[in-house]
Amino acid sequence: MILDQHIKEVALLGTNRRKIEKAKLPSVISEAMTEKEDEGHETRLLNAMAIDLFYKEAGTVPPQYEGEITGEPIIEEKTIAPIDLIKIFKVIQEVDGPVRNHLFSTWCKVLIRHNWILSAREIIPAIKEGVRLKKSSRAHVVQIIGKKGAWAILQNEEYKIAYNTKSSIPVNNIWEEGTSDQRYIQLLQKRQNAPSEAQEMLNDTWNTESIHDKIKFLTAIQSTATKADIPFLESLHRGEFKYSAKEKAKQVACRRIIAETLLMLPDSDLNKHTVIQIKKYVQLPAAKNFFKKLLSNDSPKLELPEKTDDFWNPLMMTGVFGFEEKNVDIGLFKSDALYWFSCLVQVIPIQEWNDVFGFENDQCLEYFTSNESFLYTVKGTDYSCLIPALKKLATIHQNTRIANYILGIKNQEKDAKLLSLLTPEQWEKHIIQNELFFESAVLRSGRFENGQEWSRNFSEKLVSAILKKLRTQASIYDYQIGQYAAMSFNEDSISMLEKRHQTETSSLKSSAWWERHFYEPIMQAANVKTKLKKYNNGNA
Amino acid sequence: MNLTEAYIEKLAVNANAFKAGKKLSLSSKWVEYHKSERAIWGAIKGSGKNPYHVSIDLQDLAYKCSCPSRQHPCKHSIAILLLHCQESASFTQSTEPPEIAEWLDKRHAKTTAADTPKVLTEKEIEKRAADKAKRVASRFDSINKGIQELDQWLKDLVRLGLLELPSKDYAFFENFAAKMVDAKAPGLGARIRSLNELNYSVQDGWQEDAFEIIGQLYLLIKSFQQQPKDQETPYLQTLKSLIGWNINKKELLVNPDSLKVTDQWLVLGSFVEEMDELTAYRTWVQGIKTGHRGYLLDFETKFSTGPPPLLIDGASLEAELIFYPGNQPYRAFVNTQKPIEEKTVPAKHFCKNWDDHHKLTVTRLSENPWINNQFYLIKNVRFVKTGNDWIACDENKKFQHIQRSVYQHSSDKILTMMLLANHTPVGLSFVQYNDGILPLGIFHNQKYTCL
Known part of the structure; x- marks a missing residue:
């Protein structure tokens, strides 16, 4: 709304400096202004301002758009999800913490399985949920928001950035x-x-x-x-x-x-040549007959040079393998050669190491983790400098046997990466044996995929352990235990949980932690999972 | 009164209170729960030694709980309402315990007393009328004196020039606004205060707004001065209300001349504005049968609750609205109400296009040049992005800008609008402001969706 220029100038400068001149006003305003003899310049100006304002407001006709109105209606091919399923999304939005991400992904998967999409009203909330949660959820979101949702993402910079990762936005090529x-x-x-x-x-x-x-x-x-x-x-x-x-x-x-x-x-030339080279530094015990071998305490010896030689030298290590030129941690590795050896340990398969040292089964692992030549001491405790390399070896080759072995060593029980290599049965056994119920990082390390739940035995052992702990202390430091428990808790153990909640809460030092951080997340997740069940069973 | 979960959510003071209430709404959490014709009540174990006792008056919604929470309604009240909503049948029909019956009786007695005016003798009536006339005359006198002072103040302002405004201090505006309040014209005081609230740091940005405030203020005081005061005409009532001479709800309730409209109202949308110590709730409603439009303005303070509980965006309710007097009755309050499941959208009362809307605006302005917060319904508009701005285009490609605040910080609202419209023309409800329109909702496929 732009005021008449003359009125504006007079009003800004003041009637002391400039007088209002009727001749300079638009005719509609000057005609509407009453003229009285005793009327001062201020009254005249204020009158003109009031009338001008009214005319500007009433007289501003709607402008004409000169551009082209583009955009055709988007026609979806997929069916809109039933309203009951949408209601579950609202329930999920009331849940806090990591379990929300899990439930949201589970919910998305149900829609994807049925080839359903969301109605226009729910698209933006779902996109926002994807932005808020893990990147992995976004790939699911893209599949349930249809063509309209894909269009909506492109209209907003924040969404564009969030969804333009991994395979979330379909690209033709x-x-x-x-x-x-x-x-x-x-x-x-x-x-x-x-x-x-x-x-x-x-x-x-x-x-x-x-x-x-x-x-x-x-x-x-x-x-x-x-x-x-x-x-x-x-x-x-x-x-x-x-x-x-x-x-x-x-x-x-x-x-x-x-x-x-x-x-x-093992079939590569580099592997073969390297193994031959290493063998040169291994002194095997003198050959004995079967009984002597069995009774002998002799073990092979790895004799690495203290300084460089033809094989263990920076040029060879960097030029052939791309390793660092020097030992990066002198506290851990006694020599450069030992450091480079550990680099080889982390990739060459364990069977070949057994072969190099003439070992069988876990003997090589035992040698690498306990032989004096690999040990260093921290606060009176001995550790093997090859443990990190063995962990990587287990991960690279997805070797459950190595993982299990390392997890059995003191202070290595909680290694989440190794725990994730175990089978569900091995994992549950390990957690129960070592009573590792009180850390969420441990509880989430299990390989329970595609909605697989913990066994009843494990779920019940966890509840018992938590209740036992809370009888002597008011809270548990890690308050996300319940969040991760909620994701994998056995459905058939819910009634047991409810029962123990009713009967044992009063015996706890404080029920607040139990209710807020354990019982309620599990019950909330169970509630959502129950509601989703009819869609999973195909009875929708 | 059967409240749905959505209604109960609206009752909660915030999302956390509702969430907390929801967690407690499982029947297993309750020691006991009962119902009667008038109320529901129950006991729930809390962090205290004894269970908390909660009672809800279902006839005229009210809550009572023995918990120490300062939230009203507390999570226990929300929980029992939700439980009642989900499992009404599982509530035991019982006789009200004496303390609950007493509480309900007292509440009912209060309402009845407020509804029934005291019977007066003829002498008392005469005395009251004389006292009122005296008070009215005195207030007119006081306002007139204030207006004379304001007239002079405005003249001084334009004599020195409005370029002086940015250099004026807080007291310059505040002291004069306080004078207007003393003169019993707080509406004028608020307009003067708004001059102080302009952003003078933006080079010329304040000028248009300052002209508008001063122009409207001058028009208002001149109109009031020229209007005969001996007869309470609708126009005089409009002016009085703008000046700040308000009629309270109680007066309107007992006044037989008040405009009372019973209709099925569609809640088009609402807007919440946080102010210093109060929260303003603006709600716009459209009468389906009568075509009446309503603007409900409620304030929530430490000592009073906000809008009536059933005013939920997009909901329909059967209600009686009482309108504040004026030449264009618009502002109203809800007298009686009940929710209805049926959601009917208005078929009439739409502007055909922006030219039609313009004509309607001119008509309204000519009757009341100070109108604000006006809502409109318009047919067949499409949303178009032009550069960084969004516009709503009609069939003739005439357009109105959409307020930047709608999409500047988050484009979710506009995106939802676009998704619902799906590049096709839709009906739109909106509030008209100087800097563009504020969309409230969309009419599409015989449905109304709030934004």
Whole structure:
């Protein structure tokens, strides 16, 4: 609303400096103004302002839009989800903590399974929920918001950024046009489903890829490496990533991934040559007959040089394997060679180590974790410097046996990464044996996928342990135990939980922690899961 | 009174209170719960030694709980309402315990007493009328004196020029606003205070607003001065209300001339504004049968509750609204109400396009140049993004800007609107402001969706 310029000038400067002139006013205003003899300039101005204001307000006609109105109605092909299912979303939104993410994902999966989408009213709340929660939930959200939701994401910068990760936004040709993350995921998926096609796809673009993307793709190969990858990796090792004096750090990083991957594969030349080299430093006990062997305490000896030699030297270690030139932690490793040895331990398969040292079964693990030459002491306790390498070995090769062995060592019981390698049965047994119920990081480490629940026995043992603890102390430091328990708690143990809640709460030192951080999250999650059950059973 | 979960959610003072109430709404949490024709009550174990006793008056919604919470309604009251909503049948029909019966009787007696005016003798009536006339004359006198002072103050302001305004201190406006309050014209005082609230740090940004405030203020005082005071015309009532001479709800309730409209009202939308020590709730309602429009303004302070509980966005209610007098009765309050499940959307009362809307605005302005918070319904508009702004276009491509505040900090509202409209023309309810329209909701496929 713009005031008449003359009135505006007079009003701003004041009638002391400038007088209102009727002739300069628009006719509608001047005609409406009454003129009295005794009327001062101020009255005249105020009258003019009031009339002008009214005319401006009443006289401003709606403007005409000159542009094109584009945009066609979006027609959805999928069916809108039933209202009862939408109501469950509202219940989930009332839940706090990590269990909300779990329930939301479970809810999304139900919609995805039935090929349902949300109505227009619910799209934005679901998108927002995806932004608020874990990245992994966003891939689910994209599948339940339909074409309208995909359009909505593109209209908002915050949503665009949040959803433009991994494979959440469908791109017609991800390998050609997708982001780094999207291409990484595609390569991983293709390697699992059609490995030769994946290799072809990678070969086609390899020379044009940035070093940053190359690291990513090599990591993808390492995590899913097979014998078939050897030729490609060996060609890179001998060619593109061969040592050169003025190479960049990222090239060394690439060489390390390539070398580690080749060392993981017993059929590769690098693995074979390296094992031969290491064997030269191993002194096996003198050959004895079967009974002497059985009774003898002799063990093999690894004799690494204190300084460098033809094999254990910076040029070889960096030039061939991409390892750091020096021992990075002198507190842990007594020599550079020991450090480089640990780098090899973390990738070469355990069977080959057994072979190198002439061991069987877990003997090599025992040797690596207890032999004097690998030990260092902290506050009077001995630790093996090879434990971190063995943990990585277990993870890379998904080796449950190594994981189990390390978890049995003092102070290693709670390692979440190793715990995640165990089978559900092994995991439950380990937690119960070591009474590891009181840390959420431990409770969430189990490999309970696709809605798999803990056994009744485990759920009940957990409840007993928590109640027992709360009889002597008012609270438990980790208040997320209940959140993670809510995700995997056995459905058939809910009635037991309710019963014990009713009968045993009064015996606790304080019931607040129990109710708020344990009982209620489990009950809330159980409530949602029960409601979702009819859709899971296909009775919807 | 059967309250739905959505209604109960609205009753809660905040989301946490509702959440807490919901957790306690399982029957297993309650030691006992009962109902009668008038009330529900129960006992729940809390953190105290003894269980808390909760009672709800269902006839004229009220809560009573023995817990120490300062929230009203407390989580226990919310919980028992929810429990009643979910499992009404499981409540035992019982005789009201004496203390609950007494509480209900007292409440009922109070309401009845307020409804029935005291019977007066002729002499008393004459005396009251004389006293009232004296009070009215005295107030007119006081306001007139105040207006004369204000007239002079405005003239002084424009004599020196409005460019001086940014250099004026707080006291300059505040002292004069206080004078208007003393002159029993608080409405004028509030307009003067609004001059102080302008953002003078923005180079010229304040000028248009200052002109508007001063222009309207001058028009108001001149209109009041020129209006005959011997007859209570609707126009005089409008002016009195703008000046701050308000009629209270009790007076309107007993006044037989008050405009009372019973209808099925669609709650188009609401807006909550947090002020210093109070919260203002603005709610816009459309009468389906009568076509009456209503603007309900409620305030919540430390000592009073907010709007009536059933005013939930998008809901329909059968209610009697009593309108404040004026030449365009618009502001109203709810006298009696009950929720209804049926949701009917109005078929009439829509502007055909923005030209039609403009004509209607002019008509309203010509009757009352100070109108504000006016809502309208318009047919067949489409939402279009132009640069960073959003507009609502009619079939002739005439448009109105959507208030920037609607999408500046979060575009969720506008996106939901777009998703509902799906690039097709829709009916829109909105409130008209100088800087654009504030959308309240969308009419689409015979349904109304609040934003």
